[in-house]
Amino acid sequence: MKCPKCAAEVADNAAFCPQCGASLKAAAGVASAQPAAKRGRALDEPERDLWSGAYSPKAMLGVWAVLALLSLVGLAIGFLQLSGSAQWSALLVVIVLAWLAGAMVLIYRRLSVRYRLTSQRLYHEKGVLRRTIDRIELIRMDDITCEQGPVERALGIGSIRVKSTDRSDPEFWIYGVEDVRNVASTIDQARRAEQVRRNVFIEMGAANG
Structure with a gap:
């Protein structure tokens, strides 16, 4: 995957970017939250x-x-x-x-x-x-x-x-x-x-x- 700050290639299980030292845990959390949010919106669609x-x-x-x-x-x-x-x-x-x-x-x-x-x-x-x-x-x-x-x-x-x-x-x-x-x-x-x-x-x- 890529570092969201400097776009450097990093290992999937890396906690920090080896180039800029940015934390990768927050980016992974946001990425995993997006599909969950989409699933929630799909499930909560009101009846028409x-x-x-x-x-x-x-x-x-x-x-x-x-x-x-x-x-x-x-x-x-x-x-x-x-x-x-x-x-x-x-x-x-x-x-x-x-x-x-x-x-x-x-x-x-x-x-x-x-x-x-x-x-x-x-x-x-x-x-x-x-x-x-x-x-x-x-x-x-x-x-x-x-x-x-x-x-x-x-x-x-x-x-x-x-x-x-x-x-x-x-x-x-x-x-x-x-x-x-x-x-x-x-x-x-x-x-x-x-x-x-x-x-x-x-x-x-x-x-x-």
Whole structure:
């Protein structure tokens, strides 16, 4: 190595420079402290929010289409054959209740599930009155898959499957995601960035350990 004062070549285990007599212990301490400081900064990097979302109403468009079709068929048959009877009134009640049930399912899905992606974790909040929060470390994720049917592709929605080494959620699904391709790409990029960051930290620790 070189003396920091006179730049003369000295032995690695030398305590003093043979040319100028400068102490080499302080320089070695500063040099060893720099990698440790870099490792500390890498490990202490704060979480940054990258995406948040909930169940998209578009994901139930197929349900609304089926309800609309059945309602029209029921109303047509009822009007022609049951008009003015008690069965006609009962049919109307059934149709209204079916739409109310669909609306309640949508409201429940919208309120009971939320997702939040940060630069280090994926958070899954569930529950209405009582909320529980599960989290998956991005470094534990192995694979991100986006799945869409023909109608979902046209609407830009879909589901995301996350495979990880997390024991509680080895295969985690995110349903009803709007702009699903971009969201899946964001999760995958965040996963790769976090794994690179952690690997750099581990390699630096091994090299200077």
